[in-house]
Amino acid sequence: MADKIHLITEQDVHAYIDGELTGDRRVAVEAFLAEREVPLHRAAAYLRNNFDLRSLRDEVYQDEELRSEIERLLARRRAAPDEEAEPQGLARQGRQ
Amino acid sequence: MTNNAITAADLNECLPALQRFAFTLTRNEDRARDLVQDCLERCLRKQHLFDGQNLRSWMFTVCRRVFLNQIRRDKVRGVAVEMDDAPQSKLSIDAAQEEKMHYQDVVEGFRDLPHNDKVVLSLVAIEGLKYEEAAELLEVPVGTVRSRLSRARTRLRESLEARDVEGTAIAARV
CATH class of the missing domain: 1.10.10.10 (Winged helix-like DNA-binding domain superfamily/Winged helix DNA-binding domain)
Structure with a gap:
């Protein structure tokens, strides 16, 4: 496990952006990014894309097929309150 | 000291304020966006320096410094910065x-x-x-x-x- 920490993949960077990493793994990705211009630049761009997409929520969900699928999936999540199912998604944020 | 790490979620939370701040500094959306990008990169790279207190104010500090560096660099390069013209x-x-x-x-x-x-x-x-x-x-x-x-x-x-x-x-x- 210890030596695997040094193998940083593209997917690790995404996991980092999405706040999925903890502890040593996160530190390893940070160290990796800190030393590499291109991956760092991309990581920052992905962060901004997340932000863009959130602002563009309404436009994105004009895709009827996508919107209905997301709604269906989130409804399934709400219907199965096994864990701490916090209200989230379309219902909570509404559609401005 | 170890749990001062900034998460992407933290950064995202500060982004709107940072963007407004960057716009205030640059008075130009184009430059503001570049500034925010540079600032995010610097925050990610320098996050071991963050004291874990107030991320927003720390980001503003970073942002201001990056902006000053840009102005200085532009001056050295002879790029016109007088957007007022x-x-x-x-x-x-x-x-x-x-x-x-x-x-x-x-x-x-x-x-x-x-x-x-x-x-x-x-x-x-x-x-x-x-x-x-x-x-x-x-x-x-x-x-x-x-x-x-x-x-x-x-x-x-x-x-x-x-x-x-x-x-x-x-x-x-x-």
Whole structure:
């Protein structure tokens, strides 16, 4: 496990952006990014894309097929309150 | 000292304020966006220096420093920084236009993604689900969520970069 920490993949960077990493793994990705211009630049761009997409929520969900699928999936999540199912998604944020 | 690490969520939370701050400094949406980008990179790179107290104010400090560095660099290079010389109305129309185009590019780039990639990206980026949750809802392994996300973002980035090059070519008259 210890030596695997040094193998940083593209997917690790995404996991980092999405706040999925903890502890040593996160530190390893940070160290990796800190030393590499291109991956760092991309990581920052992905962060901004997340932000863009959130602002563009309404436009994105004009895709009827996508919107209905997301709604269906989130409804399934709400219907199965096994864990701490916090209200989230379309219902909570509404559609401005 | 170890749990001062900044998460992407923390940064995202500060982004709107940072963008306004950057706009205040630059008075130009185009430059503000570049400034925010540079600032995010610096925050990610320098986050071991963050004292864990107030992320927003720390980001503002970083932002101001980056901005000053840019001005200094521009001066050294002899790039004109006197934006005041430009007719303000024309400037702001261009900036608004630029912003609109950027968003338009994101929407179009997103639209071109495969449906499954759009779903995963929506669940994670827009709805804020954890990978595990997304995998459960989609009834796929977490590894599939990871690979779709990675592919979706890479495609979106490539499409934005391609559009950027086009845009720059058109804007080369400036």
